[in-house]
Amino acid sequence: MTEEEFATFYAQAAGRITGQVYVMTGDFHEAQDVVQEAFVRAWDRRRALDRGLGPEAWVRTVAWRLAVSRWRRARRGRLAWLRSGGPPPAGAPDPGMVDVAAALRRLPARQRQCAALYYVCDLPVERIAAETGLSAGTVKTHLSRARAGLAASLDHPVDASGGRDA
Structure with a gap:
């Protein structure tokens, strides 16, 4: 991918x-940070990225992995504070949280x-399976x-069909 193609991408x-x-x-600023980091890594690999093979999926996967790594690091930091007997560092509350975002955060990763x-x-399920390394059946289960x-968190009945074919 050339520099111009990468800029367009x-x-x-x-x-x-x-x-x-x-x-x-569930954190917009975190999402911005990890996506920027993923694009920096993509820039370094831009000649190897092929537009036909899904550079967007590559960037999204790298961003997700970066977010998971940051979450784990923050969690270890909070646990270290708790073990030391001190209070964990205070985080800023998110006043703009909506019910759906809160419900999504309560789901397993x-x-x-x-x-x-x-x-x-x-x-599609098959593409999710390829990006996550899970089987299609496991994706459907998730x-x-x-x-x-989400239905339980939002107090809505679950549609047996799930709204879409999974």
Whole structure:
């Protein structure tokens, strides 16, 4: 991919990937940070990225992995504070949180990721399986559980068909 092609790719995909990662993480600023880091890594590999082979999926996967790594590091930091007997560092509350974002955050990470890839990114089950390294059956299980979890969190009955064919 040339520099001009990469610039076009970035302009077309950065906002979309940031929105997708935001849905997966529940933190817009974190999503912006990890997507920017993923694009920096993609820039270093731009000659190897082929537009036909899904550079957007590559960037989204790298951004998700970066977000998971940051979450683990922050969690270890909070646990270290608790073990030392001191209070954990205070985080700023998110006044703009909506019910759906809160419900998504309560889902296990894999369910949230699969649901975001399916409903926000509009990827088919097979593509989600390829991006996450899960089997198609496992993706369908995560989607089913995510729908049930969201319905319970939002006090809505679960549609037996799930709204879409999973």
